[in-house]
Amino acid sequence: MSTSREEGSDVPQAAKSSWGPFLKSIASFNGDLASLTAPPFILSVTSLTEYSGYWAEHPEIFVAPAQEKDPQKRALAVLKWFLSTLKQQYSSRNEKLGSEKKPLNPFLGELFLGTWKDPSGVIGDTQLISEQVSHHPPVTAYAIINDKHGVKLEGYNGQKASFTRGTITVKQIGHAKYHLKEFNEDYVITLPSLHIEGIVYGSPYVELNKSSTITSSTGYVAKIEYSGKGWVTGKKNTFTATLSKEGSKDILYTIDGQWTDSFIIKEGKSKKEFDLYNAKASKTTPLYIAPLEKQDSLESRNAWAKVQSAIVNGDLETTSAEKTKIENEQRELRKKEKEEGREWERRYFTRVQEDPVLKALGDKSGVVLEPEKTDGIWVFDNAKYQKVLEKAKSPVAEATD
Numbered sequence: 001m002s003t004s005r006e007e008g009s010d011v012p013q014a015a016k017s018s019w020g021p022f023l024k025s026i027a028s029f030n031g032d033l034a035s036l037t038a039p040p041f042i043l044s045v046t047s048l049t050e051y052s053g054y055w056a057e058h059p060e061i062f063v064a065p066a067q068e069k070d071p072q073k074r075a076l077a078v079l080k081w082f083l084s085t086l087k088q089q090y091s092s093r094n095e096k097l098g099s100e101k102k103p104l105n106p107f108l109g110e111l112f113l114g115t116w117k118d119p120s121g122v123i124g125d126t127q128l129i130s131e132q133v134s135h136h137p138p139v140t141a142y143a144i145i146n147d148k149h150g151v152k153l154e155g156y157n158g159q160k161a162s163f164t165r166g167t168i169t170v171k172q173i174g175h176a177k178y179h180l181k182e183f184n185e186d187y188v189i190t191l192p193s194l195h196i197e198g199i200v201y202g203s204p205y206v207e208l209n210k211s212s213t214i215t216s217s218t219g220y221v222a223k224i225e226y227s228g229k230g231w232v233t234g235k236k237n238t239f240t241a242t243l244s245k246e247g248s249k250d251i252l253y254t255i256d257g258q259w260t261d262s263f264i265i266k267e268g269k270s271k272k273e274f275d276l277y278n279a280k281a282s283k284t285t286p287l288y289i290a291p292l293e294k295q296d297s298l299e300s301r302n303a304w305a306k307v308q309s310a311i312v313n314g315d316l317e318t319t320s321a322e323k324t325k326i327e328n329e330q331r332e333l334r335k336k337e338k339e340e341g342r343e344w345e346r347r348y349f350t351r352v353q354e355d356p357v358l359k360a361l362g363d364k365s366g367v368v369l370e371p372e373k374t375d376g377i378w379v380f381d382n383a384k385y386q387k388v389l390e391k392a393k394s395p396v397a398e399a400t401d
Contacts, residue, residue: 044101052130052142075220086259124148134375150181215365351376
């Protein structure tokens with residue numbers, strides 16, 4: 001299809017001189033997206049550790065499966081929740097910022113902590129814990145917990161990227177696990193591949209491709225096929241999802257539509273439509289984050305405050321200087337740890353040799369563990385979490401608040 005748009009047509013005039021060299025630098029790129037040196041106008045003030053929060057910006061949908069007694073309908077509710085997260089995870093930033101921006105590259109041990117508060121008490125508060133568990137390669141681990149309904153999501157992910165014909169293709173390495181305490185039920189979720197379009201014009205945006213699977217310990221399997229710009233509907237962000245029982249060819253439910261717009265849930269045999277989700281109209285719940293003065297020095301917005309301020313003000317010199325300061329401090333920490341023969345202690349997560357949930361469901365779900373690409377297999381460590389909570393409640397901690 002012909003187009004009259006030229007390379008860099010959406011790049012601000014002041015940044016055009018740096019756009020050509022940037023495109024050349026990524027032409028042979030193969031690795032961590034966050035390590036790219038990008039022109040200032042495409043820099044985000046957000047660290048990758050914050051991206052974990054996109055999993056639960058609709059807490060009421062996140063906990064909905066816990067309120068469903070029928071296992072088949074629970075599996076459907078989990079599928080619906082997962083689909084409802086896609087717009088937040090892969091498109092909401094475009095709408096707010098105009099195009100996809102290059103996030104800040106987290107340092108080892110960086111934290112992003114927050115709470116989706118529920119004043120009504122019906123849903124209950126939902127806690128977010130995100131931690132950078134590896135810097136080389138970059139890996140973010142996260143846990144999202146709602147104690148009232150006994151729902152927990154945890155996982156970790158890294159990225160492997162390549163650049164071809166003006167498009168950055170990203171393979172997400174890792175997985176997510178969704179757990180329902182009341183039913184002792186687990187769901188293993190694989191992550192979609194994605195590609196970043198619009199690079200050559202200077203207005204990047206994310207599109208999903210290939211597929212995701214959600215495999216439950218009760219035998220239900222969901223498969224989501226992403227068709228990008230849509231060979232069926234002719235629209236971008238198109239997908240088709242199915243839910244079936246392991247070993248059966250019968251489709252129990254089908255869901256299709258656009259993950260950035262709306263999708264329809266239909267019964268498998270009758271094709272009867274019985275639910276509609278409108279991603280555009282669905283309001284998100286704001287995440288409460290402690291004021292900077294009450295944040296730990298390792299928390300993202302505290303640690304990156306000066307860099308973020310400089311980016312907002314368009315001050316490239318200060319941005320570079322403050323980023324370099326943080327990077328040098330991290331290098332010194334790693335050097336000291338090496339000299340002392342120790343490793344950085346992760347605050348909330350632990351590296352393990354084997355994950356029981358993945359061992360039980362891994363083969364069925366299609367999860368391929370690549371510990372060499374994620375610096376290990378990471379699990380949320382409840383003992384560490386409880387230790388942090390107890391410390392926060394101590395008289396010493398309260399006195400310093």
